Amino acid sequence: xxxxxxxxxxxxxGRVMPQFGLGTWRMTDFEATASxxxxxxxxxxxxxxxxxxxxxxxVGRGVQASGLRREELWVTTKVWNDRxxxxxxxxxxxxxxxxxxxxxxxxxxxxxPHQKRYVEAWRGLVELRSRGLARSIGVSNFDADHLEAIIAxxxxxxxxxxxxxxxxxxxxxxxxxxxxHKIITQAWSPLGQGKVLLDPVIVAIAQxxxxxxxxxILRSHLQAGLSTIPKSSSPARIKENxxxxxxxxxxxxxxxxxxxxxxNRLGPDPAVFG
Ligand SMILES: NC(=O)c1ccc[n+]([C@@H]2O[C@H](COP(=O)([O-])OP(=O)(O)OC[C@H]3O[C@@H](n4cnc5c(N)ncnc54)[C@H](OP(=O)(O)O)[C@@H]3O)[C@@H](O)[C@H]2O)c1
Numbered sequence: 001x002x003x004x005x006x007x008x009x010x011x012x013x014g015r016v017m018p019q020f021g022l023g024t025w026r027m028t029d030f031e032a033t034a035s036x037x038x039x040x041x042x043x044x045x046x047x048x049x050x051x052x053x054x055x056x057x058x059v060g061r062g063v064q065a066s067g068l069r070r071e072e073l074w075v076t077t078k079v080w081n082d083r084x085x086x087x088x089x090x091x092x093x094x095x096x097x098x099x100x101x102x103x104x105x106x107x108x109x110x111x112x113p114h115q116k117r118y119v120e121a122w123r124g125l126v127e128l129r130s131r132g133l134a135r136s137i138g139v140s141n142f143d144a145d146h147l148e149a150i151i152a153x154x155x156x157x158x159x160x161x162x163x164x165x166x167x168x169x170x171x172x173x174x175x176x177x178x179x180x181h182k183i184i185t186q187a188w189s190p191l192g193q194g195k196v197l198l199d200p201v202i203v204a205i206a207q208x209x210x211x212x213x214x215x216x217i218l219r220s221h222l223q224a225g226l227s228t229i230p231k232s233s234s235p236a237r238i239k240e241n242x243x244x245x246x247x248x249x250x251x252x253x254x255x256x257x258x259x260x261x262x263x264n265r266l267g268p269d270p271a272v273f274g
Pocket of ligand 1: 022023024025026048049109140141162163187188189190191192193194197212214215229230231232233234237240241267
């Protein structure tokens with residue numbers, strides 16, 4: 001199987017990002033090399049990692065092993081919380097591990113409001129973008145008040161906010177804020193870390209459409225205009241999660257999925273985390 005050309009999203013800086021990609025949290029270096037290589041071989045064109053995942057070396061090896069030309073691939077990494085005062089050095093270290101000259105997208109991983117450094121960190125990312133070391137810049141886990149603070153300071157609107165988003169935690173007010181500011185919403189833990197796959201509503205839609213629950217969820221994200229980055233280290237599930245381009249979720253089922261929103265956050269609250 002080879003996936004058809006990936007759908008893309010145009011960012012507010014004019015660059016074009018694959019809408020769908022591979023998450024790598026909790027992969028070891030060894031797993032990341034195999035999964036990244038296999039996913040690229042199947043047609044995935046976006047890989048999401050982070051300094052804190054401890055697998056940038058493995059991701060870089062997987063990219064090398066894929067043989068894909070650099071410009072055909074989108075690599076995202078993130079600056080961890082303790083490096084907000086020195087984002088340039090943090091990116092240098094990430095690039096060395098990834099064996100890359102630049103990343104396509106660099107994110108501030110969490111705002112960590114009590115550190116009072118994320119505004120300064122964002123200025124640093126703006127500088128890294130001007131140097132071409134990060135082609136696009138964005139944030140992760142920023143609430144609207146954090147976004148407002150960095151936009152007011154820098155006049156630079158993040159291209160992406162990568163946030164926890166799955167059927168049980170849809171963050172609609174924040175997504176509406178993103179839409180008003182032309183920020184792409186990228187869903188982390190889109191499968192609820194596997195926990196939402198047994199939801200009876202999702203299972204029923206999957207049975208009706210003859211797809212898996214994961215495919216239903218991921219396809220619904222694409223139809224909603226979200227970027228989505230499911231993680232799997234299983235070759236079969238990497239393949240399954242990428243097979244999203246030959247079916248559609250009917251409007252009534254999209255509405256049923258929207259109705260599953262229940263405020264069920266799985267990760268930490270960005271207002272206090274870090
Ligand atoms: N910015 C942030 O703060 C942040 C936080 C969390 C995650 N992320 C990013 O978002 C990515 C995705 O989130 P996530 O890894 O937390 O969770 P996820 O993608 O929602 O779920 C991953 C889990 O689901 C399983 N799975 C994957 N595909 C499946 C399928 N088709 N059927 C059944 N089970 C399946 C995986 O197991 P197998 O591997 O065994 O298939 C794994 O246990 C991360 O990897 C990371 O890149 C970012």
